[in-house]
């Protein structure tokens with residue numbers, strides 16, 4: 333979808349669909365709606381009076397304008413009660429608008445800036461969340477549907493119309509940020525929607541190479557032999573059961589010192605993403621029910637790819653590394669078996685009591701590799717534990733880490749992105765659950781605190797570097813379609829990471 337910003341008056345704008353919003357319980361229309369209402373001889377006021385439309389959140393009404401204004405139709409979207417409104421309300425409203433406009437057969441829609449009455453929301457933020465909603469509400473994965481040509485057409489154009497020239501630059505910046513971060517999420521959803529027979533470790537490596545064409549990005553792929561030479565016994569242990577060659581993928585984006593500045597050697601931010609292209613559980617085989625969802629066990633890796641791409645597209649003045657240990661987890665004849673011991677890149681040994689706890693094995697080597705960059709911070713993202721989904725349900729990402737400052741920055745970014753995190757304790761007491769009789773540790777923690785013991789396991793591989801772990805097994809897959817969250821793979825966490833980088837870049841320059 334292409335997104336434009338235009339200076340002008342909304343009631344004079346030619347359009348297939350013009351989008352307005354209204355809060356529940358407000359007697360008066362907002363300023364934009366008043367201007368349109370006047371041109372429509374009071375049609376919107378009559379609608380409110382009829383109580384057919386109350387402005388409940390994501391409620392919609394579509395009116396034909398009978399050529400009284402340039403726009404063919406007006407779409408009114410409810411924002412719910414004013415006191416409950418957040419940035420996310422606006423994001424959802426635009427997603428709802430996109431879906432409704434598309435249902436009406438429209439290919440384009442126009443809108444003024446919404447949410448001006450929200451406390452503490454800047455114009456940049458409003459334009460960003462509106463664009464995110466519009467793009468993500470319109471998301472659909474159709475690659476393998478042969479009769480797609482006959483189906484509903486996707487929206488092509490989204491235009492934000494603003495009367496005041498002095499606001500146009502901020503809106504333009506917000507729209508650009510929103511477009512890049514929403515397209516990052518859509519890219520993650522695409523990668524996760526592709527089945528595992530297509531989205532293999534080799535295909536993920538090819539995607540990384542494509543991202544290597546962005547300005548400032550370099551990509552290196554370590555093959556199985558390279559990983560052997562380095563001693564990545566945990567990563568290779570997981571890969572042993574599969575016929576698909578594993579790939580250990582490294583992306584580096586250098587956006588620092590573009591103007592010959594001196595901070596090209598600034599310590600990088602390192603992102604590590606769990607990239608299991610399919611998780612059967614291995615010899616500790618998973619039950620058949622819902623196993624197809626394990627094609628999305630590479631969401632973490634996809635989010636890292638998308639975030640590096642977004643940083644490059646936004647030309648953020650940051651030094652960023654992305655690491656993706658990519659492999660299948662299969663029960664092949666050479667697969668690791670319960671009780672096997674692997675030696676990790678860090679030198680620590682792990683007794684593999686359950687081959688289905690494979691994410692922490694590949695991340696052990698991914699995180700140890702990350703420390704080689706002497707990073708300013710390491711953030712890993714992983715569909716790591718079913719326990720995360722049990723504890724948090726669908727609406728919070730699990731967060732654990734060793735650095736309060738980084739955790740609070742992540743929390744803020746999550747709040748802004750509408751991808752909120754919830755912290756769990758990373759106390760060393762839990763480590764007794766990971767003790768092994770024969771190795772330095774075992775890869776499962778037994779009953780209780782599954783999200784915590786998994787994170788504690790990871791913590792043993794990050795040295796003393798500031799580190800935050802995001803368990804996205806809770807938010808990764810949605811059973812239903814929501815305004816801007818697709819059914820199936822959601823890509824949740826991507827916009828949080830992009831927002832974190834935007835905030836970091838902003839903090840640096842001030």
Ligand code: BES
Pocket residue numbers: 611613629686688689690691715716717718719721776777782805808
């Ligand atoms: N990829 C799964 C976790 C998962 C489960 C993600 C459901 C999304 C939805 C992970 O590799 C796994 O199998 N974890 C095990 C760990 C256990 C064996 C300690 C789990 O959660 O059951």
Ligand code: MN
Pocket residue numbers: 611613661687688689690691
């Ligand atoms: Mn598993």
Ligand code: ZN
Pocket residue numbers: 608611629688690691715716
């Ligand atoms: Zn897994």
